[in-house]
Amino acid sequence: MKEAKSCTTIEEVRSAIDKIDREIMELLAKRQEYVHEIIRFKNDVEAIVAQDRQSQLYEQRQRWADELDLSPAMVDEVFRTMVRHNIQKEIELHKQAKIS
Numbered sequence: 001m002k003e004a005k006s007c008t009t010i011e012e013v014r015s016a017i018d019k020i021d022r023e024i025m026e027l028l029a030k031r032q033e034y035v036h037e038i039i040r041f042k043n044d045v046e047a048i049v050a051q052d053r054q055s056q057l058y059e060q061r062q063r064w065a066d067e068l069d070l071s072p073a074m075v076d077e078v079f080r081t082m083v084r085h086n087i088q089k090e091i092e093l094h095k096q097a098k099i100s
């Protein structure tokens with residue numbers, strides 16, 4: 001993949017973006033694996049929601065956004081959306097584990 005500044009056509013730029021998106025999604029899948037396993041260490045919905053962990057996580061991602069010159073608003077939305085979906089999934093898995 002060429003450096004961003006060395007791309008000479010829009011196709012080169014888009015091809016690099018596609019490759020990066022695939023890498024981001026592979027990392028999201030990897031992250032998801034851990035999220036699905038965390039319910040082994042949780043006993044109730046309060047533990048699943050883990051409000052303190054969420055607050056620390058959002059604060060830290062805001063500092064990282066700053067360091068990496070990313071929009072803090074975008075980073076906040078991405079992580080809050082992801083965590084919301086993860087909590088729903090964890091609740092689902094927790095219910096299934098209790099049934100079986």
Ligand SMILES: C=C(O[C@@H]1C=C(C(=O)O)C=C[C@H]1O)C(=O)O
Binds near residue numbers: 048050
């Ligand atoms: C993965 C966890 O469960 C939930 C999902 C989180 C996440 O996706 O990072 C963070 C906190 C929890 O709301 C956790 O407790 O760390």
